Amino acid sequence: xxxxxxxxxxxxxxxxxxxxxxxxxxxxxxxxxxxxxxxxxxxxxxxxxxxxxxxxxxxxxxxxxxxxxxxxxxxxxxxxxxxxxxxxxxxxxxxxxxxxxxxxxxxxxxxxxxxxxxxxxxxxxxxxxxxxxxxxxxxxxxxxxxxxxxxxxxxxxxxxxxxxxxxxxxxxxxxxxxxxxxxxxx
Amino acid sequence: xxxxxxxxxxxxxxxxxxxxxxxxxxxxxxxxxxxxxxxxxxxxxxxxxxxxxxxxxxxxxxxxxxxxxxxxxxxxxxxxxxxxxxxxxxxxxxxxxxxxxxxxxxxxxxxxxxxxxxxxxxxxxxxxxxxxxxxxxxxxxxxxxxxxxxxxxxxxxxxxxxxxxxxxxxxxxxxxxxxxxxxxxxxxxxxxxxxxxxxxxxxxxxxxxxxxxxxxxxxxxxxxxxxxxxxxxxxxxxxxxxxxxxxxxxxxxxxxxxxxxxxxxxxxxxxxxxxxxxxxxxxxxxxxxxxxxxxxxxxxxxxxxxxxxxxxxxxxxxxxxxxxxxxxxxxxxxxxxxxxxxxxxxxxxxxxxxxxxxxxxxxxxxxxxxxxxxxxxxxxxxxxxxxxxxxxxxxxxxxxxxxxxxxxxxxxxxxxxxxxxxxxxxxxxxxxxxxxxxxxxxxxxxxxxxxxxxxxxxxxxxx
Numbered sequence: 001x002x003x004x005x006x007x008x009x010x011x012x013x014x015x016x017x018x019x020x021x022x023x024x025x026x027x028x029x030x031x032x033x034x035x036x037x038x039x040x041x042x043x044x045x046x047x048x049x050x051x052x053x054x055x056x057x058x059x060x061x062x063x064x065x066x067x068x069x070x071x072x073x074x075x076x077x078x079x080x081x082x083x084x085x086x087x088x089x090x091x092x093x094x095x096x097x098x099x100x101x102x103x104x105x106x107x108x109x110x111x112x113x114x115x116x117x118x119x120x121x122x123x124x125x126x127x128x129x130x131x132x133x134x135x136x137x138x139x140x141x142x143x144x145x146x147x148x149x150x151x152x153x154x155x156x157x158x159x160x161x162x163x164x165x166x167x168x169x170x171x172x173x174x175x176x177x178x179x180x181x182x183x184x185x186x
Numbered sequence: 187x188x189x190x191x192x193x194x195x196x197x198x199x200x201x202x203x204x205x206x207x208x209x210x211x212x213x214x215x216x217x218x219x220x221x222x223x224x225x226x227x228x229x230x231x232x233x234x235x236x237x238x239x240x241x242x243x244x245x246x247x248x249x250x251x252x253x254x255x256x257x258x259x260x261x262x263x264x265x266x267x268x269x270x271x272x273x274x275x276x277x278x279x280x281x282x283x284x285x286x287x288x289x290x291x292x293x294x295x296x297x298x299x300x301x302x303x304x305x306x307x308x309x310x311x312x313x314x315x316x317x318x319x320x321x322x323x324x325x326x327x328x329x330x331x332x333x334x335x336x337x338x339x340x341x342x343x344x345x346x347x348x349x350x351x352x353x354x355x356x357x358x359x360x361x362x363x364x365x366x367x368x369x370x371x372x373x374x375x376x377x378x379x380x381x382x383x384x385x386x387x388x389x390x391x392x393x394x395x396x397x398x399x400x401x402x403x404x405x406x407x408x409x410x411x412x413x414x415x416x417x418x419x420x421x422x423x424x425x426x427x428x429x430x431x432x433x434x435x436x437x438x439x440x441x442x443x444x445x446x447x448x449x450x451x452x453x454x455x456x457x458x459x460x461x462x463x464x465x466x467x468x469x470x471x472x473x474x475x476x477x478x479x480x481x482x483x484x485x486x487x488x489x490x491x492x493x494x495x496x497x498x499x500x501x502x503x504x505x506x507x508x509x510x511x512x513x514x515x516x517x518x519x520x521x522x523x524x525x526x527x528x529x530x531x532x533x534x535x536x537x538x539x540x541x542x543x544x545x546x547x548x549x550x551x552x553x554x555x556x557x558x559x560x561x562x563x564x565x566x567x568x569x570x571x572x573x574x575x576x577x578x579x580x581x582x583x584x585x586x587x588x589x590x591x592x593x594x595x596x597x598x599x600x601x602x603x604x605x606x607x608x609x610x611x612x613x614x615x616x617x618x619x620x621x622x623x624x625x626x627x628x629x630x631x632x633x634x635x636x637x638x639x640x641x642x643x644x645x646x647x648x649x
Contacts, residue, residue: 073335
């Protein structure tokens with residue numbers, strides 16, 4: 001996996017709560033057998049009205065419980081393929097968050113007050129730029145205030161060192177074989 | 187980790203049994219007993235294996251089927267080149283990697299969460315995953331079952347393991363007995379309305395209480411199926427005699443002395459007396475009524491005779507606008523265009539029997555399109571043996587071949603923009619059943635009642 005340490009970008013706001021993965025990438029685009037090119041259909045039915053596809057911001061500023069519903073990793077592939085490197089939201093759905101981390105898309109969960117502040121500041125200034133420091137798990141606001149966000153140590157290491165989870169799992173081959181042997185004996 | 191001397195929950199026991207390794211500061215390496223695969227979320231995972239030159243660690247623990255993009259029209263004619271390519275890719279992947287596939291030509295094919303249980307693959311105490319969020323269905327057997335992304339599908343194919351953070355536990359206890367005309371679907375819609383679409387985030391739900399114990403296996407599957415709609419990783423019901431009676435003699439269930447030994451082990455699984463959950467929620471089954479959703483997420487549901495709520499948030503305002511409904515008005519009597527009976531939530535034989543009770547001797551209302559789609563070929567054969575297909579056809583409904591169909595609208599079965607559907611499926615998200623389409627989620631009874639009256643109707647009046 002590609003290493004991710006610092007992300008610095010303007011924000012593309014999509015301030016709707018409970019955005020489900022059917023909106024991120026509608027099911028009619030899931031007939032692909034690949035994982036590239038999905039960005040062309042990111043938020044296909046929300047373009048213009050809710051999603052500004054003309055913005056080149058690399059950070060999506062989203063609402064509560066972002067990515068709920070279907071487990072489709074296509075939602076993360078579509079966001080990443082479009083060019084997003086992080087999503088800032090008050091909370092994320094579990095499967096979306098797990099999928100995001102496997103693709104170097106950083107889920108940044110911030111407290112409601114910080115979220116409100118960002119939303120208000122972005123409404124005032126479309127050029128508002130923030131920095132995400134993955135190694136420190138902090139979001140650096142334009143006034144240089146550093147706000148921590150939760151990122152467990154393993155996820156952080158995977159992002160900053162480009163560790164691939166499958167490689168990590170395969171290092172446990174011996175223990176997996178032992179587990180299987182133990183359970184085969186019943 | 188909890189000490190083994192403390193009372194344990196069902197979840198604790200399954201989790202502990204399957205932890206292969208747990209390095210400091212890392213998620214646990216969790217062993218997976220059964221991996222279910224379908225055509226939509228697996229091609230990228232198999233491609234990943236090929237790119238790395240890896241095979242399957244335990245192909246015999248992997249089972250594939252085709253359900254999402256398959257046609258449900260007689261003759262199974264695929265009119266969509268992309269869908270055909272996706273189905274052919276799964277067939278090829280299964281041949282190349284040695285995976286059992288219940289493909290288009292199999293008479294055991296069906297929706298992945300319908301065939302797992304009916305073949306006896308799903309068993310208590312197992313860990314089960316699938317690249318599909320409704321994998322929680324299998325929790326009805328007391329199996330820890332959850333949906334995963336395609337990268338994780340690749341991990342399981344390669345190592346038979348997954349990296350997992352230990353979830354929290356949420357008990358949903360339902361006391362009392364469900365009244366007449368109130369079903370498992372109504373129960374779970376009431377749970378989601380109560381705790382919200384993110385109420386279960388980070389948690390595994392265990393459903394307990396007399397109302398859950400009284401449910402048959404198919405009803406328990408309906409409840410567990412929609413755990414993800416409350417954001418939960420998984421839903422569980424402790425196994426009991428109802429579970430064992432369902433499983434006994436099924437194709438892949440243990441036989442003879444193995445069966446006896448398995449049941450003895452399974453009897454150790456239920457949560458111990460005094461086991462603690464992180465959070466508990468209690469509902470009274472007697473107070474429940476038929477439920478229906480009005481909005482664009484499964485938590486936006488009401489008892490069918492209630493008036494619509496006020497718009498209390500931006501999300502609700504957005505939902506009212508999309509659904510073209512007005513706050514404070516009744517939903518009963520609202521005209522509808524399409525009825526869909528099927529899906530991994532309500533596509534089993536018990537669901538079709540319920541719908542047939544309403545359709546029997548009645549006609550689908552003029553102008554309403556009604557699709558009845560069995561969850562599998564086994565369900566279809568059983569329904570035909572009981573004459574249910576005649577009841578549906580005589581009523582003017584379409585009787586289809588098995589598949590996910592109009593639940594996800596990937597195969598051409600879809601509603602038109604602006605239309606209203608009453609659907610027994612699990613998601614009322616914007617455009618879920620067709621771009622611009624509007625979905626009311628409800629039970630098979632309520633869906634059938636809408637079909638024969640042409641409007642949202644309390645089914646109890648027709649029983």
